[in-house]
Amino acid sequence: MNTPVVPDGAYARFCELVYQKTGLFFDEDKRYFVESRIKRRMKATDSESFRSYFVNLRFARDNEEMQSLVNELTINETYFNREPLHFDAMMDEFLPDYMAAKALKGKKELKIWCIPCSTGEEPYTIAMHLLERLHGVDDWDIHIHASDIDTRVVEHAQEGVYNTRSVKNLPSQWVKNYFHHHDHDGQKQFQISDGLRGSVDFSLVNMTDPVDVRKMRGMDVIFCRNVLFYFDEATRSKVANHLHGCLNRGGLFYISTTESMSRVSNLFKPRRFEKCLGYVR
Numbered sequence: 539m540n541t542p543v544v545p546d547g548a549y550a551r552f553c554e555l556v557y558q559k560t561g562l563f564f565d566e567d568k569r570y571f572v573e574s575r576i577k578r579r580m581k582a583t584d585s586e587s588f589r590s591y592f593v594n595l596r597f598a599r600d601n602e603e604m605q606s607l608v609n610e611l612t613i614n615e616t617y618f619n620r621e622p623l624h625f626d627a628m629m630d631e632f633l634p635d636y637m638a639a640k641a642l643k644g645k646k647e648l649k650i651w652c653i654p655c656s657t658g659e660e661p662y663t664i665a666m667h668l669l670e671r672l673h674g675v676d677d678w679d680i681h682i683h684a685s686d687i688d689t690r691v692v693e694h695a696q697e698g699v700y701n702t703r704s705v706k707n708l709p710s711q712w713v714k715n716y717f718h719h720h721d722h723d724g725q726k727q728f729q730i731s732d733g734l735r736g737s738v739d740f741s742l743v744n745m746t747d748p749v750d751v752r753k754m755r756g757m758d759v760i761f762c763r764n765v766l767f768y769f770d771e772a773t774r775s776k777v778a779n780h781l782h783g784c785l786n787r788g789g790l791f792y793i794s795t796t797e798s799m800s801r802v803s804n805l806f807k808p809r810r811f812e813k814c815l816g817y818v819r
């Protein structure tokens with residue numbers, strides 16, 4: 539019989555430490571996944587036993603091993619133009635009135651935050667929609683911020699190199715406009731153009747840390763899609779309420795079409811668009 543990597547009582551203590559430090563919530567159901575990631579980190583750090591790995595993780599002077607572990611524990615699935623109804627509703631139904639009201643007040647500035655951004659497909663998609671579809675885009679001062687807790691994905695996003703699967707949902711003309719493609723080991727690779735890369739600011743943010751989140755105030759739109767499943771109910775509410783504080787009055791907030799705001803936060807007002815749901819402050 540295989541001896542478990544993590545002794546029974548220690549698994550709960552390990553999950554509690556990860557929860558405290560990052561907000562990522564794992565329970566017995568995720569044990570197989572979590573143990574496989576711990577094994578990788580034990581191998582990478584030459585740890586002889588789980589106990590010695592855990593002691594090093596817990597008492598390390600810096601955050602380095604916790605960050606490497608987090609990078610292993612996150613699931614970064616994403617692609618360009620994912621859940622496109624959100625982009626259509628933002629472009630066709632939300633922004634026209636919202637921006638007209640801002641322009642009337644003489645504030646031709648728009649701030650959009652994509653959290654979490656994973657490997658960058660989502661914020662670059664937002665940039666493409668704005669460039670392709672926003673009338674008078676050059677008259678506006680537009681900032682697109684994109685953040686994630688995982689250092690590897692943020693680096694990937696900044697490099698901006700993708701495969702065929704990532705770009706499959708984009709109109710082919712957009713692929714031509716915004717990527718250079720070349721072959722790498724027989725596989726097609728798509729490198730985002732310098733212009734588009736420069737239009738997104740990437741940063742490391744732990745969205746369960748209120749100090750990190752509070753740095754990003756005054757947003758007009760926040761995309762917060764496909765992340766709530768990581769958290770328990772208490773953390774989901776905390777995260778949603780802190781993000782609410784980062785949104786301007788009247789600003790738009792999206793979670794994924796597969797996620798629900800019920801029992802998460804009652805601070806947002808639902809906004810029913812023609813084909814999807816958003817939330818406003």
Ligand SMILES: C[S@@+](CC[C@H](N)C(=O)[O-])C[C@H]1O[C@@H](n2cnc3c(N)ncnc32)[C@H](O)[C@@H]1O
Nearest residue numbers: 612614615616654656686687688744745763764
């Ligand atoms: C499935 S991806 C979603 C990416 C994108 N929003 C989308 O919908 O395609 C989830 C991302 O959440 C990030 N994440 C998990 N916990 C986080 C936290 N506490 N703070 C910031 N990002 C986090 C993970 O690193 C991962 O890249």
